[in-house]
Amino acid sequence: MDGMANGLTYMRKTTTPEATKQLASTLAPYLHEGDVILLECDLGAGKTQFVQGIAEGLGIRAAVTSPTFNILLQYGGGRIPLYHFDLYRLDDADELEDIDFYGTIEGDGASFIEWGSKFPEAMPYGFLQINITVDEEGVRTIKAHALGVRARSILKVWSSDSKSRLMKVAG
Numbered sequence: 317m318d319g320m321a322n323g324l325t326y327m328r329k330t331t332t333p334e335a336t337k338q339l340a341s342t343l344a345p346y347l348h349e350g351d352v353i354l355l356e357c358d359l360g361a362g363k364t365q366f367v368q369g370i371a372e373g374l375g376i377r378a379a380v381t382s383p384t385f386n387i388l389l390q391y392g393g394g395r396i397p398l399y400h401f402d403l404y405r406l407d408d409a410d411e412l413e414d415i416d417f418y419g420t421i422e423g424d425g426a427s428f429i430e431w432g433s434k435f436p437e438a439m440p441y442g443f444l445q446i447n448i449t450v451d452e453e454g455v456r457t458i459k460a461h462a463l464g465v466r467a468r469s470i471l472k473v474w475s476s477d478s479k480s481r482l483m484k485v486a487g
Contacts, residue, residue: 324461324462324468324471324472324475324484325459325460325461325462325484325485325486326459326460326471326474326475326482326483326484326485327457327458327459327460327482327483327485328457328458328480328481328482328483329455329456329457329458330362330455330456330458331454331455331456333362333365336362336365336366336369336448336456336458337365337366337368337369337372338369338479339366339369339458339480339481339482340365340366340367340368340369340370340372340373341369341370341372341373342373342474342477342479342480343369343370343373343470343474343480344369344370344371344372344373344374344395345373345477346470346473346474346477347370347374347396347426347470348396348426349396349423349424349425349426350421350422350423350426351426351427351444351466351467351470352421352426352427352429352439352440352442352443352444353426353427353428353429353443353444353445353446354429354432354433354439354443354444354445354446355367355428355429355430355432355446355448356432356433356445356446356447356448357430357446357447357448357449358448358449358450360450361448361449361450361456362448362450362456363382363430363448364380364381364382366428366446366448366458367380367398367400367428368380370398370426370428371391371394371398374394374395374396374398374426375393375394375395376391376392376393376394376398377393378391378392378393380400382402383400383401383402383430384402384404384405385405386402387401387402387403387405387406387415388400388401388402388415388420390425396424396425396426397423397424397425397426398425398426398428399420399421399423399425399426399427399428400427400428400430401415401417401420401427401428401429401430401432402430402431403429403430403431403432403434403435404430404431404434406434406435409435409437409438412435412438417438418438421440422440441463441464442462442463442464442465442466442467443463443464443467444460444461444462444463444467444470444471445460445461445462445463446458446459446460446461447459447461459485460474460475460482
């Protein structure tokens with residue numbers, strides 16, 4: 317994805333689903349209303365685990381599942397609402413209107429978006445991008461890249477949290 321050169325990038329490797337969840341849970345305290353996180357991942361790389369960790373960190377008790385067939389799953393009961401989009405099944409950016417995409421991402425919660433790269437023109441100006449890749453041994457490389465002022469400030473506080481164990485990387 318272009319734009320990687322300008323901005324902050326941090327990474328961490330995890331070897332278990334628990335570690336992936338733990339990393340995500342350390343991001344949760346720094347999320348505010350209207351924050352947008354794009355999840356770009358290999359299939360089966362642990363997107364759902366990452367979102368489960370966020371939900372846990374926000375104090376959401378509901379079971380978090382993959383939104384594949386729903387396009388949007390919403391979770392309340394935590395510090396702020398959690399919105400989890402999966403845009404894979406949408407063919408056209410116009411369909412985003414039907415699910416109140418714009419109203420939701422600018423609303424009262426934090427939005428996690430899978431397959432946002434399908435509609436780059438629909439994504440907000442600033443967001444935190446999380447890339448998760450998995451190798452044949454099952455080791456996950458989780459990269460966080462900030463685009464825009466707000467995302468940079470999230471990434472700065474998250475990476476300085478000793479529990480996140482994130483390391484700065486080039487691009």
